[in-house]
Amino acid sequence: MTFRLYDTRAQQLRDFVPLDPENITMYVCGPTVQSGPHIGHVRAALSFDILRRWLVRKYGRVTFVRNVTDIDDKVLVNATDAEPWWALAYRMEQEFTAAYAGIGILAPTYEPRATASIPQMQELITTLIERGHAYPAPDGSGDVYFDVRSWSAYGALTHQTIDAMEAAEDADPRGKRNPQDFALWKGSKPGEPTDATWQSPWGAGRPGWHIECSAMAKRYLGSAFDIHGGGLDLRFPHHENELAQSTAAGEEFASYWLHNGLVTVGGQKMSKSLGNFTLAADVLAEHDPLVIRYALAAAHYRSSLDLTASSYAEAEAALGRIQMFRQRVLRAADADPAVLVPGTLPEAFAMAMDDDLGVPQALAAVHEAVRAGNSALDAGDTAAAVQAAAALAAMLEVLGFDGAIEAAAGGAEASALDALVQAMITQRAQARADKDWAAADRIRDAIAAAGITLEDTPAGTHWSIDG
Structure with a gap:
């Protein structure tokens, strides 16, 4: 099956045809590091981590x-x-990195900070001015704006007309020709830190948000490049403005635009501004x-995801079934680790992933393999x-669960639990040897009440968390 992705700009599924099959290129909008990550940020990063892993499987590189937007x-x-903007940005960047790594999201090939590309931003702004698509504010404030009415394709990503758009609120409206014009460069203002400004042909200031990513x-x-990704909430104005300024400057920019759905709370977008967010660090601690x-992966990447306590309980149960089967097959194969070496991907799994990254259907193939393996x-x-x-x-390797399944069974807590359960298994075995069936049943019932399943085999009794 041809690999298809839903392209936001085309508003339809498109066959994925890379510019260079030997090197797939992706740009994903990362965090603005004004505060720590909430679980919605992690869901967004995971969506593109899984896409990346599938692309690596199909193409290799x-x-x-x-x-990282570190100036905003x-x-x-x-x-x-006590904590200047650059120190805050660095500390928050580390928190994002820890949250991503915490659930196995691969580090990017490159992770540039906006402050390291100021000359490239100024070069792009200069090109837009020269082409007649941007203008410095006539009041001498140092602001530079993109002239949306100079670019007939403005609105191509979200299929809006300029008159239907709200005014851009990313900068002071001083000197704007049109309310929808957005800031490319922001002139410095009294009271702002002097180390948060850079010299430019238009005066001291800093870049606008949108020009950074372009x-x-x-x-x-x-x-x-092939793919531009980000959260659904970035389609407008951020990605719309990126597309406009880059193409107006003569760049081809992205072939495909992908957007992940948002994490919601009671049907409402999880957002720091709304105060309804759950910090990633708190979720990782729990x-x-x-x-x-x-x-986070169980729902399709384009759908909204309303996380509840049952979401994590269901995930834990599903992983428990996977782990239990892997333990069973290891015992059957005399603990030969070769039985857990990745083999051929099932066709149902590959077809699901090729159909706009259908992870829910791919997980169904995962659990079908578990069911078939247990039956065998x-x-x-x-x-x-x-x-x-x-x-x-x-x-599991494609989905980023490889290795971690077994690691999830390790640690001091697991060792302590194993010691307790093994002691109870020994007591039960002794009761059975003594033909004290009532005592043996009581021990088994106590173990079952704790959510633990016993499996009696010729090689001994084994236990697992009841999935």
């Missing part, structure tokens, strides 16, 4: 760029005398990282179970 009005507002995408991926990854073990067909385990390992 992916150059993946995710930026919000960063300046949240800075204090300049960094070009710098690291060239004038044309749940196993693998459970979080599964819960029950029937004494170890060869078929090993084959299912190899297919399972291949799917």
Whole structure:
């Protein structure tokens, strides 16, 4: 099946045809680091992590760029005398990195900070002025705006007309020709930190938000690249403005525009401005990282995701079934680790992933392999179970669950639990040997009440968390 992706600009599924099949190029809008990440940020990063992994599986090489917006009005507002804006930005950047790494999101190929590409932004602004698509404010404030009415294709991404758009609120409206014109360069204002300004042909100031991504995408991926990604809330104005300014400057820019759905709370977008967010650090402190990854990946990347306590409980149960099967097949194969080496991907899984990254359907293929493998073990067909385990390992690898499944069973807590359960198993075995069936049943019932399943085999009794 041809790999298809939903292109926001085209408003339809499109066959993916890379510019260079030997090197797929992706740019994903990263965080504005004014404060720590909430779980919605992590869901967005995970969506493109899974896409990247699938592209690596299909093509081999992916150059993946995710930026850090480290200079922005919000960063300046949240800075204090004790913690300057640049120190706050760096600390928050580290929090985002820790949250991403915490659930196994791969590090980007390049992760540029906006402040490291100021010359490239100024160069792009100069080009837009020369082409008649941007203008310095006539009041001498140092502001530079993109003239939306100079570019007939403005609105192409979100299919809006200029007159239907709200006024751009990303800068002071002083000197604007049109309310919808957006800031490319912001002249410095009294009271702002002097180290948050850069000299430019238009006066001291700093870049607007939108120009940052256009300049960094070009710098690291060239004038044309395959995929531009980000959250659904970035379509307008951020991505609309990126597309306009880059193409008005003569760049081809992105071939495909992808947007992930948002995490919601009671049907409302999770947002720092609304105060209804859950910090990623709090979620990571409360749940196993693998459970979080599964819960965030379980819905299609373009759909909204309303996370509840049951979301994590269902994810934990699903992972428990996977882990239990892998433990069973290891025992059947005399603990030979080769049985967990990735094999051939099932066709159903590949078809699901090729259909606009259909992770829910791909997970159905994962659990079908678990079901088939358990049935084979029950029937004494170890060869078929090993084959299912190899297919399972291949799917887990693509989804980023490989290795971590087994790691989830480790640690001090798991060792302590294993010691307690093994002691109870020994007591039960002794009761059975003594033909004290009532005591044996009581022990088994106590173990079952704790959500633990026992499996009696010729090689001994094994336990697992009841999935």
